[in-house]
Amino acid sequence: MASLKIPVTSSDHIQGDEHAPVILVEYGDYQCPHCGRAYPIVKQVQKHFGKRLAFVFRNFPLNEMHPDAEVAAETAEFAASQDRFWEMHDAIFENQDSLGLPLLLELAEKLSLSAEALEQALNDGEYAKRVKEDFLGGVRSGVNGTPTFFINGHRHDGPFEFEDLVEAIGTQMK
Amino acid sequence: MPQLLEAGTPAPDFTLHVTPDQKLSLSELRGRPVILAFYPADWSPVCGDQMGLYNEVLAEFQKHRAELLGISVDGVWCHEAFAQSRHLHFPLLADFEPKGDVARKYGAYRDGDGLCERALFVIDDKGKIAWSYCSPISINPGADGILEALENLPKS
Numbered sequence: 624m625a626s627l628k629i630p631v632t633s634s635d636h637i638q639g640d641e642h643a644p645v646i647l648v649e650y651g652d653y654q655c656p657h658c659g660r661a662y663p664i665v666k667q668v669q670k671h672f673g674k675r676l677a678f679v680f681r682n683f684p685l686n687e688m689h690p691d692a693e694v695a696a697e698t699a700e701f702a703a704s705q706d707r708f709w710e711m712h713d714a715i716f717e718n719q720d721s722l723g724l725p726l727l728l729e730l731a732e733k734l735s736l737s738a739e740a741l742e743q744a745l746n747d748g749e750y751a752k753r754v755k756e757d758f759l760g761g762v763r764s765g766v767n768g769t770p771t772f773f774i775n776g777h778r779h780d781g782p783f784e785f786e787d788l789v790e791a792i793g794t795q796m797k
Numbered sequence: 798m799p800q801l802l803e804a805g806t807p808a809p810d811f812t813l814h815v816t817p818d819q820k821l822s823l824s825e826l827r828g829r830p831v832i833l834a835f836y837p838a839d840w841s842p843v844c845g846d847q848m849g850l851y852n853e854v855l856a857e858f859q860k861h862r863a864e865l866l867g868i869s870v871d872g873v874w875c876h877e878a879f880a881q882s883r884h885l886h887f888p889l890l891a892d893f894e895p896k897g898d899v900a901r902k903y904g905a906y907r908d909g910d911g912l913c914e915r916a917l918f919v920i921d922d923k924g925k926i927a928w929s930y931c932s933p934i935s936i937n938p939g940a941d942g943i944l945e946a947l948e949n950l951p952k953s
Contacts, residue, residue, distance in 0.1 A: 687852050687884045767939035
């Protein structure tokens with residue numbers, strides 16, 4: 624059974640307490656429609672468990688299939704450098720249908736981040752290394768597509784509907 | 798469940814179509830590691846299916862000078878369309894005639910279903926199987942096992 628090789632640390636993007644009884648880690652791709660579908664489900668699951676669950680998002684862009692996945696991931700990392708990761712993460716998934724550079728620049732401005740600085744960072748590949756590290760760590764952990772979830776370090780195989788995730792997470796809480 | 802060929806076994810040689818007018822033999826690749834990835838069928842309906850994932854990890858495989866070959870019972874024309882649509886940068890072999898013949902030799906054929914297993918083999922530079930793994934058919938095994946096997950190959 625595949626397990627998470629890269630432990631959750633303070634350098635991760637985390638919602639909730641690092642020491643919560645259960646940590647849900649998602650390896651995701653901003654252009655992947657399945658990740659788009661998982662996005663509101665994860666929100667529901669977080670609401671269901673409240674403080675007992677922490678959520679971590681890591682990048683796994685499938686660039687051959689999704690040409691805008693990498694820039695989207697780097698944009699979210701750019702936002703993270705200014706403590707706005709989750710706002711950008713949410714905004715990208717909520718506007719996934721129109722994903723592309725124009726949207727990303729627009730979202731940056733909406734969050735009062737400099738679109739110019741974002742464009743510069745994308746051109747320089749400033750956050751490419753971070754995204755690549757996430758990707759390779761995911762490969763080593765047995766990420767086998769997007770989204771891949773790990774629940775307290777164990778890969779969750781099979782469907783990720785609300786009920787499925789609640790059940791799998793519930794088992795770890797006992 | 799058929800018995801998958803195990804580490805230490807010489808990898809049975811084969812010659813299969815890679816394109817409608819080109820064939821490839823395993824023995825042509827002697828001298829470098831080969832990853833042989835049997836999979837049930839082209840056109841799996843998920844993002845980042847097994848072949849799509851390996852396509853993204855290709856650079857990591859190449860660090861070990863390894864050659865990746867995908868193999869299923871689909872025909873060459875089907876493989877061609879599939880590879881084009883997913884932008885695959887590695888060959889897909891058609892184990893099409895006689896159907897599943899190579900998969901059978903590796904213990905990776907599902908008789909009742911007429912499909913290959915999700916079976917992975919890492920073959921060393923001398924043509925010996927160094928690692929093999931059969932995943933449940935519905936579970937994409939990922940790439941971690943392959944990378945670990947490549948790392949464990951004796952340095953040549």
